[in-house]
Amino acid sequence: MPDIKKILGSFLVGGAVLAGLGAHAARAADDEQALMSRGAYLATAADCIACHTRPGGKSFAGGLKISTPKGDVISTNITPDAEHGIGSYTEADFEKALRHGVRKDGAYLYPVMPYVSYAGLTDQDVKALYTWFMHGVRPVAEKPPETQLNFPSNIRLSMMAWNTLAGREKQETGDSATYDKLRRGHYLATALAHCGTCHTPRNFMLVEKQDRYLAGAPLEGWYAPNITPSKTGGIGDWSQDDLVAYLKTGHAKGRSQAAGPMGEAVEHSTSHLTDEDLQALAAFIRQVPSYDDDMDRQARDSFGKAIDNSDLRSGELTRIDDLGEMSGARIYDGNCAACHGQDGAGTADQYAPSLYANSVVGSARPDNLIMAIVYGVNRTTPDGHAGMPGFGRNSDVQRLSNEEIARLVNYVTATFGSGDHHVTAEQVGSARTDHLEKTVSHVSVKTSSDAH
Template sequence: MPDIARKALWSILAAGTALVSLSSAPARAEDPSPDLLARGEYLATAADCVACHTKPGGKPFAGGLKIATPMGDVISTNITPDPEHGIGQYTEEDFEKSLRHGLRRDGNHLYPAMPYVSYSGLTDGDVKALYAWFMHSVKPVAESPPTTSLNFPANLRIAMSAWNMVASTVPPESGDSATFDKMRRGKYLATALEHCGTCHTPRNMMLSEEQDNYLAGAPLIGWYAPNITSSKTSGIGNWTEDNLVQYLQTGHVAGLSQAAGPMGEAVEHSTSHLTDADLHALAAYILQVPAKEDSAETKPRESFGQPAEEADVRSGELTRIDNLAEMDGQHIYDANCAACHGMNGAGTTDHYAPSLFHNSVTGAGRPDNLIMTILNGVDRTTGDLHVHMPGFDGNSDVERLSDTEIASLVNYVMKTFGSGDHAVTAEQVAKLRTDTPKTP
């Protein structure tokens, strides 16, 4: 996708998700049943609403999260039931229009950072449960985050009316989603609630998802959301249903992959909280999505690599250097990575630090995700396990690596343990370091 189109995409997709409250309050319905509230809470978790509407250290759903985009900073809004600062004035009809049609209560358009093109597939019953939970169980917060102010043309919401005419939306489901059979339930989760295609499906020149390439992989704010179709070469066709369930529960499967960046957040806040039945339904559906091939992937990502020969290191082949500017990729790895991932790249025995071979990040046909992981690190919590790797972008306690050092390190790691030397340059790293919006 050309840079100008990508810039335009982020000005649209990350421009704002507010559900703006107005002055006249609707009559409150009678208190919903505990079962309906419990269902609404589960659905909100599956939809990962909290991730975008809670700032670090802030109150749940009170907004204030700042997301940098090429067109300016987006500030997520308060979606608690506070009548003045949140969505407390919304009727169920107002809520439904915002959720499934991208229309605010005042009639203005939302931007698809709020994934209404996916939520359009929600059943009436699930919309009702979500509304009940937000209005009756979420604690009102009397705070108004700063107003989003974007550069032209992203500040013109009226442009979304034309975009909506060409964008592909998920057809609404009917009936009780809790009674769907396994495959129908999996499709409902993937296409609507979990909105997997929002990240993993490439977009056309009109910036809408290419439905003919569903889940075939796409760039995502510096990261690359990989092909997760049933292709055995380019996708995850060699994974079992149990493999994918474990990944969605924990963010890690030894010998396959681990989650970081936006996917790490999705695992932490959403998929790790789904029931086993829903996880198996979601996995079963994804694993049968028609295969799409990618010329950048020559064989399964997880099939690359083997342990490095530790004897080569200990025999003196790593010559002593006194000038740090002379460090090559192998010296940089030895100084910064080997303590956790091992001199041979095998990681720790408990897999806390993953192996760098048989790893879909180092075996990928693109170096994007390895660069971003080195820059930003990993910070993921599932259950009682907190997985942490510091980033080397200079914003953590570890020493900052230069653009040249990170490029050398990426090329060494991918050549030694993965898909080969990708000739990553310092300029590529610098662009990701300075131009890429950070994930929430």
């Protein structure tokens, strides 16, 4: 007769083993899902989609033209397509490209890819990014055009010398999710969000001037302003909550609103960070060394007040068949007053912001005001949409001439800002660019379960 106790015992042991294997598999699946979620969040914080997605293109498939003083660099396909993307990359290949700027084939990447910043990423975060890009991003079988730069920039080996001069962020260690506030803020600003890439001026070799970290720099017709704690040239009069609100929504009441490249960064990246990370990032930025701007002598958002709400149409007559004769005040009345108010106070909910106590209007540099008028604002965050039409173009037809925009800028800055900048039509013309506005909307990061 069979030994029932032995049979039952074997079933119990086998069941325990199977249960243990099942629990182990469940933990492994949970770990993989956690790693995927972490990678998705890190990719959002690093704003990878902004450069690796062309207008109207598929997410991360590349093809975006990025203007540099050496010519246009075309972003690459970083989807897991084996032929056209990075699907054949091992984790070691991925790390080498991400932190050292070297492709799988050994060629050097151009530093529009901010590998000098990503060099600071932890091993754990590199692994999470690799896992998500390989399993959470849909492969796209598209090959973007090759970058074609003039000699000697077309010789990628020259990047070896540039890398030596540029230096790179020191690699962080440990679990970045457990860092204290300032260390986490430093990690976000210098490694992931690479704030210095836009906001730090560069020398003739296009290497960031670290002694002027975040002190402001030109950017494709726009100007990434000084965001050090200087009370005259920077954002020293902003509170931490002001900065958090700006990073989260693109608008800080009575301070500024994001447009252009910064509007995109808010839309695709910072508006999706946790409140804890936004507080950490703001805390770090507010304690970097202060740098007094060489042009702004007063806080940019401290200029102006509401003007007398008088009828701008009283007085002299204007010929309606010759818009070139219109003054800046009349151009404002016909194009801006309906939203911003004849007194410049904006709408009650500040959807159309006030033009006084506004850092764009109060800046000594008119670049961002010109660009905002020419190209408009189109920013969507979880908080809502902010939009302004571009008055430089109406579809393919120019709406206001360069001369009219110059008059409008001078009127707005003289009335609500730091004074008449004497902007000319030629300045407006040089600010116009041939690049298309980026129209990529935020693409929610997904895990492998809903990506394929």
